[in-house]
Amino acid sequence: xxxxxxxxxxISVVEKEDVTLDCVYETRDTTYYLFWYKQPPSxxxxxxxxxxxxxxxxxxxxxxxxxxxxxxSSFNFTITASQVVDSAVYFCxxxxxxxxxxxxxxxxxxxxxxx
Amino acid sequence: DAGVxxxxxxxxxxxxxxxxxxxxxxSGHDYLFWYRQTMMRGLExxxxxxxxxxxxxxxxxxxxFSAKMPNASFSTLKIQPSEPRDSAVYFCxxxxxxxRPNEQxxxxxxxxxxx
Numbered sequence: 001x002x003x004x005x006x007x008x009x010x011i012s013v014v015e016k017e018d019v020t021l022d023c024v025y026e027t028r029d030t031t032y033y034l035f036w037y038k039q040p041p042s043x044x045x046x047x048x049x050x051x052x053x054x055x056x057x058x059x060x061x062x063x064x065x066x067x068x069x070x071x072x073s074s075f076n077f078t079i080t081a082s083q084v085v086d087s088a089v090y091f092c093x094x095x096x097x098x099x100x101x102x103x104x105x106x107x108x109x110x111x112x113x114x115x
Numbered sequence: 116d117a118g119v120x121x122x123x124x125x126x127x128x129x130x131x132x133x134x135x136x137x138x139x140x141x142s143g144h145d146y147l148f149w150y151r152q153t154m155m156r157g158l159e160x161x162x163x164x165x166x167x168x169x170x171x172x173x174x175x176x177x178x179x180f181s182a183k184m185p186n187a188s189f190s191t192l193k194i195q196p197s198e199p200r201d202s203a204v205y206f207c208x209x210x211x212x213x214x215r216p217n218e219q220x221x222x223x224x225x226x227x228x229x230x
Contacts, residue, residue, distance in 0.1 A: 033217050045206060045221035091158065095217050100171060101146055101210070103219060105158040 002027045004094050006106035013082055014114050021077045021109045023092030029053075031097035034068065034075045039108070040088040048090075051075060053097065082113045117141070119222035121207050127228045133195040136225045139188055140209030148208040148219060149182055149192050158206075164190065165212075197229045 003026040013019045025034065036048040049059065051068050059066045063080045079086055089110045093103040120139040128134055140147045148163040151174075162172040167184045175182070179198070184190040194201055204226050208219040 035218075037221075043204065043226075044223045045208075047218065047220060050215060050218050097216075101165075101217055102148065102160040102163055102171060102174075103150075103158075103217075107157050 002029075002032075002094050002096075002104040004092050004104055004106035006090075006092055006109050008109045009107075010110040010112070012112045012114065015084060016081050017113075018078060018080050019082050019111065019113075021079075021090050021092075021111065023075045023077065023106060025073050025075065025092070025094045027073075027094060027096075029096055033095045033097060035093040035095070035103065036066065036075075036077050037091045037093060037105075038088045039091065045091070048077075079111075082111075084113050084115055087111060087113045119207055119209055119220055121205075121222035121225050123225060124223060125226045125228075127230065128197055129230050130198055131196045132229075133193065134197045134201075134227060134229075136192040136205050136207075136227070138190045138192070138207030138222060140190070140207070141211075141220060142188070144209035144211045144220075145187075146210045146212060146219075147184060147190050148210075149190070150206045150208065150221075152204045152206065152224070153202075161192070161205075194227075197227075199229045202227055202229050 005024045032053045034051045038046040065078045067076045089108045091108045092106040122137045149161040152158045160174040162182045164184045182192045204224045206224045208221045210219045
């Protein structure tokens with residue numbers, strides 16, 4: 001069975017601070033996909049990134065960066081110079097590489113960025 | 116291109132009534148997923164289809180829930196009879212196996228309230 005743990009229920013920062021959202025996963029698969037989704041107050045789920053398990057390069061996209069460490073089963077997400085518009089719930093998710101296509105989601109981390 | 120379309124966006128009904136949720140996936144996508152989001156259980160898969168065929172319905176709570184996909188551009192999730200514990204946000208998502216596998220794009224969700 002697959003499992004995703006986001007131990008941080010809620011984080012509050014002041015604008016321009018850097019913030020890291022933690023994600024730890026469990027799977028018996030040797031290859032798999034990891035994802036991050038953003039759920040702003042409006043409620044939709046916005047895709048942010050997909051990472052293939054055999055690609056351990058970290059990725060940066062603007063103020064967002066992701067640190068994938070297979071050795072510790074972690075896929076952490078950092079927002080640099082946070083902005084009020086970053087306030088949302090962020091979900092980490094995991095899926096099989098082949099076979100069952102469903103996403104297994106973590107419980108989410110609510111990020112509040114104060115002005 | 117239009118994203119995943121769901122209707123209605125909000126539904127309020129009384130216990131015992133039949134509820135039908137609708138989804139139009141992104142054109143060309145061959146996978147369609149139904150997820151449910153509640154405070155208690157978070158985001159969980161109900162069922163998913165590949166090329167209009169149900170592949171995994173292990174998340175469907177009980178016989179009161181049924182889902183169909185009569186063609187590539189339309190799916191329904193039906194609850195009959197509805198109960199207050201069915202109150203949740205129901206998301207539909209789609210993905211394309213030939214592109215970036217398992218990159219799922221979500222609709223805006225249907226917020227269901229059963230009184």
